[in-house]
Amino acid sequence: MIRKCKEIISKWEHYIRIEMEAEVMACVHGYAMILTWLFMKFVVGEDGVSLLYVVEMGFLGYLLAWLQRLVFWKEKAYSIREYRLREIVWCALPLVLTFPAGKILGWFAGLPAVCEWGFYGLLVPYYIVMWIMMKRFFRKDTRQLNELLDEYKADSGNRSEE
Amino acid sequence: MKIKVIENKHRAGEEPEVVIYCSEENQEIRRLVKLIQSMDIRIAGSNENVSCSLRQEDIYYFEAVDGKVFAYLEKEVWQVPHSLESLGRLLKAGRGSSFFRISKSCIVNLDHVEHLTSMMGNRIIAGMENGEEVIISRHYAGMFRDYLKYGRCGDDTEM
Numbered sequence: 001m002i003r004k005c006k007e008i009i010s011k012w013e014h015y016i017r018i019e020m021e022a023e024v025m026a027c028v029h030g031y032a033m034i035l036t037w038l039f040m041k042f043v044v045g046e047d048g049v050s051l052l053y054v055v056e057m058g059f060l061g062y063l064l065a066w067l068q069r070l071v072f073w074k075e076k077a078y079s080i081r082e083y084r085l086r087e088i089v090w091c092a093l094p095l096v097l098t099f100p101a102g103k104i105l106g107w108f109a110g111l112p113a114v115c116e117w118g119f120y121g122l123l124v125p126y127y128i129v130m131w132i133m134m135k136r137f138f139r140k141d142t143r144q145l146n147e148l149l150d151e152y153k154a155d156s157g158n159r160s161e162e
Numbered sequence: 163m164k165i166k167v168i169e170n171k172h173r174a175g176e177e178p179e180v181v182i183y184c185s186e187e188n189q190e191i192r193r194l195v196k197l198i199q200s201m202d203i204r205i206a207g208s209n210e211n212v213s214c215s216l217r218q219e220d221i222y223y224f225e226a227v228d229g230k231v232f233a234y235l236e237k238e239v240w241q242v243p244h245s246l247e248s249l250g251r252l253l254k255a256g257r258g259s260s261f262f263r264i265s266k267s268c269i270v271n272l273d274h275v276e277h278l279t280s281m282m283g284n285r286i287i288a289g290m291e292n293g294e295e296v297i298i299s300r301h302y303a304g305m306f307r308d309y310l311k312y313g314r315c316g317d318d319t320e321m
Contacts, residue, residue: 014301021284069283072281072282072285073283078281083281086282087282134282141280142278142279142280145278145279145280145286146278148307148310148311149272149277149278151310152272152310153272156260156272156273
């Protein structure tokens with residue numbers, strides 16, 4: 001009984017962790033969109049803010065985070081070609097989805113065109129910079145992991161020699 | 163306790179021999195014998211009609227496929243009559259041993275891991291010395307990092 005309860009708790013912890021990781025990314029996307037949209041409205045001198053649009057951007061951020069997570073969902077070693085392809089999809093998803101979402105949901109209805117172009121003009125470099133930063137992070141993490149592996153091997157060699 | 167390693171070129175090809183000199187065989191000595199014996203665990207492997215005894219240092223990784231567990235050596239693959247859980251216990255995977263559970267279906271020998279690559283989705287790819295690659299799953303990646311850093315992992319580790 002206790003073992004079963006522990007298993008259920010462990011599963012829930014696992015699901016909650018996945019959800020939390022997706023939500024962190026959702027906040028990053030959602031916040032970037034909302035802030036950029038508000039900034040562009042401020043630049044063109046618009047004061048009114050539609051809460052519906054803010055909620056929509058929040059939801060789009062959440063959707064993007066989950067779609068990006070699904071791109072690397074499978075627990076397997078991808079081939080270099082497959083990994084590169086998924087990386088491109090991961091990076092392109094926000095670019096591909098934000099533009100039609102803005103059009104369909106009418107985030108820029110009644111606003112000067114500069115507002116819309118400014119919005120995408122700021123978001124596109126942001127997504128690209130984020131991708132470059134992620135690449136840098138994984139390169140650094142790989143280097144640290146290999147240093148740890150070397151240390152571990154040297155250490156275990158020393159242990160067995162003692 | 164004094165420890166001495168004596169190299170003897172004339173014993174080339176023979177198994178290493180451990181001799182313990184002591185005034186009497188006490189608890190400490192018995193523990194030491196057990197520890198040394200645990201380093202020489204051999205795993206029975208079978209391949210069609212052939213059977214053999216596999217030395218743990220020759221095994222690169224174990225993988226469970228369709229309910230069967232296989233030991234992967236540099237070039238050979240042998241089926242072993244154990245579950246991954248029992249192998250984990252037998253090899254003390256993750257408790258000062260060079261074997262570590264890296265996914266639901268795989269235990270890897272860290273001594274044969276050549277390089278590691280951090281990937282998106284919080285997973286790590288382990289490149290083996292024979293050119294194969296195995297994946298350290300999201301669930302085990304954190305424990306794996308701790309194990310490399312501190313040589314141990316949490317008590318709740320499912321080996």
